[in-house]
Amino acid sequence: MNILEISDLNVSYGTSQVVHDVSFSVKEGEIFALCGESGSGKSTILRAIAGLATEWTGAISVLGRARERGLSARFASECQMVFQDPYASLHPRKTIDATLSEPLRIHRVAGNHGDRIEEVLDSVGLDRRFRFRFPHQLSGGQRQRVAIARALMLQPRLLLLDEPTSALDVSVQAEVLNLLKKLRREQGLTYVMVTHSMPVISFLCDRLAVMRHGRVVETADVEQLKADRMTDPYSQELVALSRGRPDQKSEKTQ
């Protein structure tokens, strides 16, 4: 079943159109990557799905229901977003407990909130002693775990990840990528992930769409990426760039 279907999506901010005629669909349980350089419109697509960018035409359907513009409570319980910078996306004056219980309160979820919070903290690999701490007492990787935990509170089925690891060190990135893989395995989640890192896609994702200037230039299986069989020249260029760095640049400039 397709959990997300997008067809002929056009998104504008004011008078400038930043996404042109984008169509793709994501199956349940799949990890789908949107990649491309800054300004290619990849984050804007996530924002349109999440309801943060409202000026769009075309069709977006999530779990078989057409998506209306803007935010809605029902949609929030099905689909959540995780942002790039964990230093900016957590409220500095709220404890982790307050941050995690807020979605439960807003959605008037019945039952013991404390139990649910501890359950989610366990599943993202954070010790329970972190529950009553503030974000500044946590490291970058721990904060990103909290941000992921917050997104999981309402048990959504689709997570939108906007560069979830690009603000993190390589070793911390490895922890977060492993966590995302584990959560999908355990909870059958579906991810749509924006990233510009081809190696991350190769590790985590099943399919990818390469974007440039607001258009999808190629949609491919990750196997095609691994075997270097991308067909569009621009995708090949992106792959070559992430492959090309280890070979000594110094020889070329000499």
Place this chain on the structure above:
Amino acid sequence: MKPILEVENLRVSFPAPRGRVEVVKGINFSLGAERLGIVGESGSGKSMTGRSILRLIQRPGRVTADRLQFEEVDILSASDRQMRAVRGARISMVMQDPKFSLNPVITIGDQIAEGLVAHRRLPRAQVKEKTLEMLRAVRIADPEKVVKLYPHQVSGGMGQRVMIAMMLIPEPTLLIADEPTSALDVSVQAQVLDIIDELIRRNNMGLILISHDLLLVSAYCDRILVMRNGEVVDECAARDLAASTHPYTRGLLAAMPHLNETRDELPMLDRRSQAT
């Protein structure tokens, strides 16, 4: 080769509720006209090392060293006046994000010229000519137009090239680049580093490249120091990085996903030994 910079037993500390905390714990290195990479995770002290060379760490931070010598200048005992003559003119620094390090209300042309005018007296026509020449050196296609723009009117990659132009126009002997490309796209990263690389070689300068990206550092440097918790734990020639036997360096290398990834899980560094 006569060293440009010599560092012996450099220590940086900050006060904390329970006494001073050392963030750089006695590191040693010397640098000639070569490209030195300093890698490490956040909090390893790599940026503090770069900043202490320019004496940019202010109280209550404290920098001590047995020796911190840049050419004939003893950095720790130099007067503020002497340091001002060194900063920008002879050692300059490219910071991480052009959005925060360019002055938003001054045109790009004036900002680049500032470095030159502050340190040398030159006729205005010559300043202008040098500014344009520098912009061409960082591969900006239409310098006459760009000098009149303000920082918000250019892209991140172009902003970083402007930063480099600004830093290199007084012809320094040492460039410290602190994560010069982490705010940029992969496609622009290579461009910016190629430009730094070319100018370093052409002017026979020293470079300290500070980054958390091992592959990037190994591609653009001659020698690499790996830092962890304020100490240098591993040192090797850049081309031998992949063959390093140090467990921490190996751990960092293994934690990176590859383009052709077959592992189901990435190995993680053991943090327990670090949490002391």
